[in-house]
Amino acid sequence: xxxxxxxxxxxxxxxxxxxxxxxxxxxxxxxxxxxxxxxxxxxxxxxxxxxxxxxxxxxxxxxxxxxxxxxxxxxxxxxxxxxxxxxxxxxxxxxxxxxxxxxxxxxxxxxxx
Amino acid sequence: xxxxxxxxxxxxxxxxxxxxxxxxxxxxxxxxxxxxxxxxxxxxxxxxxxxxxxxxxxxxxxxxxxxxxxxxxxxxxxxxxxxxxxxxxxxxxxxxxxxxxxxxxxxxxxxxx
Numbered sequence: 001x002x003x004x005x006x007x008x009x010x011x012x013x014x015x016x017x018x019x020x021x022x023x024x025x026x027x028x029x030x031x032x033x034x035x036x037x038x039x040x041x042x043x044x045x046x047x048x049x050x051x052x053x054x055x056x057x058x059x060x061x062x063x064x065x066x067x068x069x070x071x072x073x074x075x076x077x078x079x080x081x082x083x084x085x086x087x088x089x090x091x092x093x094x095x096x097x098x099x100x101x102x103x104x105x106x107x108x109x110x111x112x113x
Numbered sequence: 114x115x116x117x118x119x120x121x122x123x124x125x126x127x128x129x130x131x132x133x134x135x136x137x138x139x140x141x142x143x144x145x146x147x148x149x150x151x152x153x154x155x156x157x158x159x160x161x162x163x164x165x166x167x168x169x170x171x172x173x174x175x176x177x178x179x180x181x182x183x184x185x186x187x188x189x190x191x192x193x194x195x196x197x198x199x200x201x202x203x204x205x206x207x208x209x210x211x212x213x214x215x216x217x218x219x220x221x222x223x224x225x226x
Contacts, residue, residue: 034214043117043203043217044156089155101215105155 002027004092004104012110017080021107023073023090031093031100035064035075038087038106047075047088077109085111116140117218119204125224132191134221136204144207145187146215147171147179149200156203162187163209194225 004025013019025033032051036044048057050066050073057064061084063076077084090104117138126132136145147159158171160179168179176198178190191198201222205215 041220043205043220044215045217046214049214101158103156105153 002092002094002102004090004102006088006090006104006107008107009105010108010110012112013080015080015082015111015113019077019080019109021075021077021088021109023075023104025071025073025090025092025102025104027071027092027094027102029094030068030071033064033066033073033093034091035062035073036089036091038089040086044089080111082111082113085109115219117204117206117216119202119218119221121221122219123222125226126194127226128195130194130225132194132223134189134202134204134223136187136189136218138185138204138206138216138218140206140216141184142206142208142216143184144209144213145181146205146207147177147187147189148203148205149173149198150203150220151200159189159202191223191225194223196225199223199225 007022034049035047037047038044048059048064052068061078066073087106087108089106092102094100120135143164146161148156150156157173159177161169162181165181180188201220203220204218207213207215
């Protein structure tokens with residue numbers, strides 16, 4: 001069964017600090033991996049997409065990494081801001097099948113001033 | 114104007130009532146999805162549609178039905194609501210590529226008493 005596991009479940013850091021969120025997956029065959037940001041009470045919004053051949057991709061202060069061999073991805077947030085407080089969801093797309101998406105349960109990040 | 118809209122945004126109803134949640138999109142996408150989100154469980158797929166004549170069950174379709182009235186409209190019905198259907202419901206759209214970014218609506222918070 002395809003699975004996506006995220007850690008930690010929740011995280012609290014001070015404004016200005018860096019943090020790293022983890023995503024481990026057992027989805028096969030692998031097509032791509034996305035990180036979504038979900039602000040409280042709103043729908044998720046895509047931050048980055050990683051394909052098999054990509055190791056690192058940045059979007060402003062967000063940097064995603066992918067190790068397709070170990071089936072791990074991380075999302076690193078640099079110089080955190082209060083607006084980074086949100087849930088971050090890892091979603092893996094598989095080849096084959098009609099839908100092919102497996103969602104992680106998310107990491108709830110709180111940035112404290 | 115928002116690309117993906119959902120109505121209503123909030124709804125409180127009683128057990129046994131029939132409820133319809135509506136979703137409209139102006140992105141011109143063929144694919145539309147309905148998800149529910151519960152604390153600690155993440156997003157779970159209820160139904161999805163790849164075009165007007167296509168309807169597919171997702172992970173948790175029992176107790177729900179859908180109708181794709183047009184390319185831009187996809188509605189979700191609860192024929193006889195029960196309390197464990199209390200959740201946050203999201204509609205999403207994407208284009209036809211596998212693993213394409215999903216664009217989410219703002220969500221509908223449904224409470225079944």
